[in-house]
Amino acid sequence: MVERLLDSMISGPSAKRFYTLFALAFITACSSREVIVDGSFPTPLVDPVPVSLGVVFTPEFREHQLVDDATGRGEVSWSVSTGVAQVQFWSTLLPAFFQNVVFIESYDDLETYDVDAVFVPEIADVQYAIPLYTNVKVYEIWMRYRLRLVEPEQLKDNDNKTLSLDNMQPFAEWPLTAYGKTPTAFMQSDSDAVNLAAVMALRDAGAHFITSFGRVPGIMGWLENPEESQ
């Protein structure tokens, strides 16, 4: 298309090829970067917490995407999709960290499974920084979660027989921050470096979650008596 456009403006095959290359390079430089976070996540080495936990991944969580439209600033726009990786990561971590984990997707699941509590993770914020913005030679990703534990009964909309998060009152709610970075010295493309930083941030989220879980207010008491303390 670009070549056809230039065809009407200039003559000579070599000149056309040169201007086509120039135009393509210009378009590439001004285009956006799209990263779908992809990585492999190890199973944590922990003694499982002796509780039975339901997990709800909301559609917002499953499809989470960070979009930074920088066209107004004359910079490259970024789109970083973390949703698939989030689900993959937490689906690996939670079944290893808790004795019994079931993934709740419907009202029927809540009726079927007898769980002590339901875990509802939410991504409150994701930010990124690249060397162009910070002058520091690292690509960085920050994640902030809002994590909640709620009684299963609170998620049941018995009138409509649906799963509802609208009126839940968690017995434990806490923030969790995570950080990942990739130095420029590792010589990757921008997109690869942001992907790796996001994978590192997810691993850090797991490390932070596992090491801080028992100290969260409201959870210590619940762990002592999971079936009654709520």
Place this chain on the structure above:
Amino acid sequence: MKSSLPLFLMSVAMLGGCVTASVDEMTFDAPTAGMAEGSLVILGRRHAPDYDTEPDFIDCIGGHISRGSESIDVIPEQQFVDSLYPWFEPRTAPLSIESVGRLMVLPTVASKLQELNVSYMVWIDGRTQETNSSGSMTCGVGPTGAGCFGFGTWGTESEYEATIWNFDDGAEVGKMSALTSGQSYMPAVVVPIPIIAPVQDTACESLGTQLLQYFSAGS
């Protein structure tokens, strides 16, 4: 003339920039029977805000030791970190041998370390970075071709420190360091010809050789 040009280019390309290296060592209690039993793991420090110790440098050190002595079993870094996740992440990795004692309280961690038969752990902290650059080069693309003209030069410095922990004794048994620097050049007459100083490779070889001597002692 035509036939000598590739030869000239090849000989220039094979030239490396000059590198100077200095190594320092302070160790005690080298393995008396070598490393015939037990494994060694080499890990990079990743908790500094502005740099990470490069994974490929850690691989290079591990490879150097493995090639130097078949009796030394080096566990690959990523395999070790993944199998002990999340206890060796930047947030959680022990900063001293005393902290390892707190990790060993966890039965699963103690069991995994026993399974891996880890006798020694080497932490490497440092990085390779560009120190200065000068010169200029102009490149152009025209309808008849492309080419560059000019001269560029830059300095590179590697600074790494290795700390050795003996797992069996629960003690830090030594520190080694390698500091290397070098100047790279890139003259360009139509084609740029990089003459790269192998600064990081020299640091790897220096530190790897020191570690190999330490772990081979007595065997």
